[in-house]
Amino acid sequence: MAGVWAEAQRQQQRQHEAQARYQRDQERQQRDRQREIARSHREQKAAYRQQREAEARRRTEELDARVEALQGLLVEGCRAPAFRAEMLTRSELIEPFAPGQLAYPVHMPDPGRYQPQGGWTASRRAQAEAEARSHYERDLRAAQAAEAQRVQQLAAYRFRYEEWAGARLAEIRAHNAGIAGMTRALRGGDPEAAVEYFSAALYASAGWPEDLPRQVSAAYDSGARQLVLNWELPGYGIVPEAKSVRYMVNADQEKESPRPVTQRRALYRDVLAQCLLLVLRDLFAADEFGALESVALNGFVDDHDPVTGHRTALFLGTVMASRAAFASLRLEQVNAVNCLVDGLRGQLSSRPDQYVPVRPGRVPEDVGNGVVTHGGDGEPDLYEMDPLAFxxxxxDLFRAMGMQAVTTQRSNDGGVDVDALDPAPIRGGKIVVQVKRYRNTVPPTAVRDLYGTVQDAGANKGVLVTTSGFGPGSHTFANGKPLELVSGPELVDLLHRHGLRGRLGDGGRPAPARRTEPDTGAGGGSGGGAGPDDYNLLGMYWSGGVALDVCALVCEGNRVLDDDHFVFFNNPRTPGGAVSTLPPVPPDRAALRVSFDALPARADRLVVVAAVDPVAGPSADLSGFTGAGIRLLDSEGEPLDRLEVSDGRAGETALVLGSFRRRANGDWEFVTGGRGYRGGLEELVQGYGIEVA
Structure with a gap:
């Protein structure tokens, strides 16, 4: 019993020791975990601090780089190539004819591959030979038919290409002829040509930073061979207010160190002097025709006058420089302020940060033929009006309509030209207004940008006012959003209705351009007319290997005007050429050219459809028609918008992609389609009133 009791005591002691070891191991592991957590926390804090300090250094480096760029503005600008008239010309190189698979003839069957199979008897051999010959003749007829169709399609494709290439080349040559005419007029001392050319030189200058304003009002004195212009200068905000940024560890925030006021003021004055000298450099360097004997330049900022509170042009610098005096300067080595004031005897505001003005010398209005004109019985031409005046x-129009409205500062305006406030309850509120003094159709990107501005500003509505018009992509995007689009004719009507004046071109509304080839189809006349350059390109693209024919129907309601206004592979254009097919340019797989304003007056919609090519894919359907869309481009090939269309469905062989519909004001909007047809193009066009024999 004593032995048993002793063994039990030893077992109990070993259990106590094992439990004590386990407890010590657990405590050690817990301490290790706590040390690892503490180490990880220290590393995270160190990494976070390094990240914030790196961000502060990056911001400081950006401030230093910005100041360095401002200090070297003139030197960098002088390195840019001089503007030349040839930069305005366009290359006559046209996209080569590329028919793709149509260029390759269809392979004819090889008679040697059609040998009779089997036949132990004479009659069976004769039957096998007859079957082989029948198979060969059948395949030969099919290949010959396919080849004939290929030749026909290739000829039609070449015809369309040559038509497009001829029109494109004529357009390019007309543009280049206009440039040549301008240069001839410039050599002859024509004031309008001089203003047009030298304004283009300033706007196209590669040495002028993109974030600096580019607004000019100019006139040319042909007798004195002097260009007189007012050029907008950047505001005081161009110079960074902060000098450096550092991270405050205890407060966990970044702190900006302010730039000394005297340093900021001196740098801003130097920037203004550099800008004026750079404008003179760009003008004299662009004068390859000897048209400039001297330049009278006035620099202004567009802001509120600190004396009156009214928004106006505040002149901060002026200089009159002769060609001879300017040619003797080495601009890369000068002190800009000293060069402008002492070397060229110009004037520069002593306190430009406070808008202390200088008296400008000669201004464009003194010459009498500046870009700001108000002809036509006191009705100002909105096309020719100065942007600030517009x-x-x-x-003024918004104020006449009972709202509060002020123009905004041109630089850092956040995309807003006019701030308006409608005091009416419920429907009123803040309105942001953008104005576009355009002659061509406003691109949908401008409408998208306005919507972004409305959201950023927290406004109730956005209004886009233009002297031109809006395309279908713009109206499609604006539909259902707090946006209002005011076209040129609508603007003129509003001005006259509220006692203000304005006209577009030669009349109250845009004068319709004469059409070189009127549409004589069953439309009952023109829909306003369109010049040869006034058209849009529709590029259709899709994924999948299905081959499609893309067609267009010019309709009144749901009925095509007549058979001639159904554009497809056998009728590549309407009688007047308002709608025609074009060779596609990648990424497009089909293309149409549409002059909306040249469509017949009673046509109110243009329907775009797609159908499976029965020759290329006799058993195909539209299940392979996916990822599809329409690229809307201007006459220069610049993209305006992408219009979404529905995917195809299995079993269907024709599909309405969508329709462009004429609005009451003459603009067009795109409405997505989606209706499919199992009977192909034949069934589809019958629904639009075309009889298929």
Whole structure:
């Protein structure tokens, strides 16, 4: 019993020791975990601090780089190539004819591959030979038919290409002829040509930073061979207010160190002097025709006058420089302020940060043929109006309509030209207004940008006012959003209705351009007319290997005007050429050219459809028609918008992609389609009133 009791005591002691070891191991592991957590926390804090300090250094480096760029503005600008008239010309190289698979003839069957199979008897051998010959003749007829169709399609494709290439080349040559005419007029001292050319030189200058304003009002004195212009200068905000940024560890925030006021003021004055000298450099360097004997330049900022509170042009610098005096300067080595004031005897505001003005020398209005004109019985031409004056006129219109409205500062305006406030309850509120003094159709990207501005500003509505018009992509995007689009004719009507003046071109509304080839189809006349350059390109693209024919129907309601206004592979254009097919340019797989304003007056919609090519894919359907869309481009091939269309469905062989519909004001909007047809193009066009024999 004593032995048993002793063994039990030893077992109990071993259990106590094992439990004590386990407890010590657990405590050690817990301490290790706590040390690992603490180490990880220290590393995270160190990494976070390094990240914030790196961000502060990056911001400081950006501030230093910005100041360095401002200090080297003139030197960098002088390295840019001089503007030349040839930069305005376009290359006559046209996209080569590329028919793709149509260029390759269909392979004819090889008679040697059609040998009779089997036949132990004479009659069976004769039967096998007859079957082989029948198979060969059948395949030969099919290949010959396919080849004949290929030749026909290739000829039609070449015809369409040559038509497109001829029109494109004629357009390019007309543009280049206009440039040549301008240069001839410039050599002859024509004031309008001089203003047009030298304004283009300033706007196209590669040495002028993109974030600096580019607004000019100019006139040319042909007798004195002097260009007189007012050029907008950047505001005081161009110079960074902060000098450096550092991270405050205890407060966990970044702190900006302010730039000394005297340093910021001196740098801004130097920037203004550099800008004026750079404008002179760009003008004299662009004068390859000897048209400039001297330049009278006035630099202004567009802001509120600190004396009156009214928004106006505040002149901060002026200089009159002769060609001889300017040619003797080495601009890369000068001190800009000293060069402008002492070397060229110009004037520069002593306190430009406070808008202390200088008296400008000669201004464009003194010459009498500046870009700001008000012809036609006191009705100002909105096309020719100075951009600042046009914004002011739009603000006056909103005030005449009972709202509060002010124009905004041109630089850092956040995409807003006029701030308006409608005091009416419920429907009123803040309105942001953008104005576009365009002659061509406003691209949908401008409408998208306005919508972004409305959201950023927290406004109730956005209004886009233009002297031109809007395409279908713009109206499609604006539909259902707090946006309002005011076209040129609508703007003129509003101005006259509220006692203000304005016209577009030669009349109250845009004068319709004469059409070189009127549409004589069953439309009952023109829909306003369109010049040869006034058209859009529709590029259709899709994924999948299905081969499609893309067609267009010019309709009144749901009925095509007549058979001639059904554009497809056997009728590549309407009688007047308002709608025609074009060779596609990648990424497009089909293309149409449409002059919306040249469509017949009673046509109110243009329907775009797609159908499976029965020759290329006799058993195909539209299940392979996916990822599809329409690229809307201007006459220069610049993209305006992408219009979404529905995917195809299995079993269907024709599909309505969508329709462009004429609005009451003459603009067009795109409405997505989606209706499919199992009977192909034949069934589809019958629904639009075309009889298929």
């Amino acid at each position: 914004e002011t006129l739009v603000a």
